[in-house]
Amino acid sequence: MHPTAGPIDPPGLLAGGLAPWASDPTRSRGRRHPEPPPAPRTEHQRDRDRIVHSTAFRRLVYKTQVFINHEGDLFRTRLTHSLEVAQISRSMARLLRLNEDLVEAIALAHDLGHTPFGHAGQDALDACMAPHGGFEHNLQSLRVVDRLEQRYAAFDGLNLSFEAREGILKRCPRATAERLEAEEPGGVGRRFLDGTQPSLEAQLVNLADEIAYNAHDIDDGVRAGLLQVEQLQGQPLFDRFRAQALAAHPALTQQPRRWLAETLRHMLSAQVYDVVDHTRATLAALAPPDADAARALGREHGPLVRASADMRRDSASLKRLLFAALYRHPQVTAMTDRARGVVRELFEAYMGAPQELPPDHAAKAERDLPRAVADYIAGMTDRFALREHHRLTGRRVFDGDVL
Template sequence: MKKATVIPSKRQAARARKNLASRWLKLALRRGKAVAAKNTTKPDQANTQAETTKQPRNDDSEQPVSDKTFQFSSITPTSFALEAHLAPYAAHSAESRGRRFEEKPPVARTEFQRDRDRIVHSTAFRRLEYKTQVFVNHEGDLFRTRLTHSLEVAQIARSVARNLRVNEDLVEAISLAHDLGHTPFGHAGQDALNECMRDHGGFEHNLQSLVVVDELEEHYGAFDGLNLCFETREGILKHCSRENALQLGALGERFLNRKQPSIEAQIANVADEIAYNNHDVDDGLRSGLITLDQLADVALWQTHYEAARGEYPNIEGRRLIHETIRRIINTLIVDLIESTSENLARLNPQSVDDVRDAPALVTHSETVAAQATELKRFLYKNLYRHYQVMRMANKAGLVVSGLFKAFNDDPRLLPPAYQARGPIAEESANDPRGSETASGSTQARLIAHYIAGMTDRYALKEYGRLFVIDDN
């Protein structure tokens, strides 16, 4: 005989939730004691631990000041209670490889939540609102910017992370920070600045994002930068040349040893691709540079477009486009979760180190990966290489290269705050020509920092101030 279902009262349900929370906290505290014991520095080791100090930059690389980190010695119940549900292969705050400068642990947040919050409150993050994704910011109020792109990446990444039981806060921090080093005018600005810096170590926007959070942000009395955790910084550094990796210490090892980053960094990486492929289709259609007729040959688009039109025959225009894109994003996310879950079940990683030693775990299925690649190729051919986009890119390149040449020819044109950061002001005082006696490599890098931090409209205004004669 089948037993009747017993529905608990509100008081019983509340008691059950309280008991579950209590068990989670006890489990977290037990794990915390174990980790704390593991990370405790023995007395005879204390004197050998190197102290992190800031050193002046005297080369022309984009190398952060130091890659030494302080491990966390204080374990808070809060971090374990908030992360007790995570899988063994997820990144845990208490097991982080630490920060570059020693700090007291947060009271009501995990270490990765602290990272996320610092990024959101940074100056570089606010500037993303006025930096180009594909279309220059002033061309339309509804086109994506670097800021809206970063928010969409974070939303997608958190959805995936939650389903895989990995650290949502770390995923979000990486997602929000991954474009902080991008130049004005998108990839056109980056290409122009990289060409200007060809004789001075080049320019990589991923590495510039790291420099922003390590050095250029000025918010805290105890250190330059945001002093983020190793795992967040690792995730920000999506790409890196071998030359630069050699100068990055532990942070560059994975590029030299061909290892993977944390699973959270892998999720943010794929979420980035999902976001820009789909919102670039949306913005491309809105701009009129691509058409529905052209997209009819792209399987991933057409499958969902026909399904949406079949289910909702009365909708059309922008509403039908939004419904189609919503379905594509959902398909890509669900497939990513399912495919990654299969990879995890097959390889069974039991730690973050296992994830690093394994092949890429966060992947789409072969079928969906092929469809996503087809969409990406379509965008490259029909949108990114469209003559109107190329014209905008050419203008952007002229602005960036023009600014760089002007500042490099006469660094006294730089704002005083940037002159004070290097030898420019000191040496220019001895020689009115400035640039001939200043350290060319350091000077060029300071100029690159200044230009990379500009928004689209600020770069245009600065260009106008330098080159446009105002009759008024």
């Protein structure tokens, strides 16, 4: 049995079996708009529930991960990716005695601000918005939960807890952090100015996101025929578990889909165990007395939730291979180039004819047209963006567009 098969109890457990350095839901820093306690739920269970019921979360099912939505039904989407990140995050949080409900909320919300067509859409929208403050999907995810969701009578957004919002904002340039700090002193922008880290739960979700990418992009790339297994040979993180799978199940040589799944399953588990083991040792050595002390240790030590040096090296090597062989594959780049054109032309069309925006966005456009247009486009699914593009331009960009 692997040493991380069960949680190890550190001294001084909090209520609910949480480690002393975990985010304690009874000590949340609260919400921007005060609300009564959510009993019998915890604060972070309320966060998770609001995210799952949000419009932006439902839209993730038709937003690109790597392959544009119309290319096939079995490829990952932003929704399935978010669910995989949530599952990996909860598994690690349980072993580390961290707050499972908080990591689930952060994981499910971390991509809410992504544009249609994945990173290609983000790049195109950022270029369009360059004269108007730019566009970045992490900041847009925060904007979604703080302002854009319209589900409650008393406030805009979802009014999530500070801890959930802190985890959603994974990165932030200094100028933006200064603006956020001016709007919300001591809020989610502060750590980017003082050099601290977010909660351990937020750090954990960041790693779970990377672990999920490694495994599912290989799976989708091979399924699409764009990535050959032979290209992965020489990658330590893949070769080791491929050899183990075939040694344990020789018959799988005739079942490539199954041995690939077996390899990826063990590869993913090994990364999870490595993060848990390395983080557990780090926390035992530093022994922060509470969650805020763990945040402050980031000034000197960086993230406390991290993989071993060997695993980071092997993971980085695999990412470089995937970047060159899959993300820059001619078929992928041909699709993403067209997708960038769709986003750019949508932006130009709405800027030139604001009356084409729906009424709720048109009202915001009177105050800030570029940001209203960016909000509208960022909230689109792949297929809705293609329909709108066809409506506004009369052209189809992809064969078999869903109209």
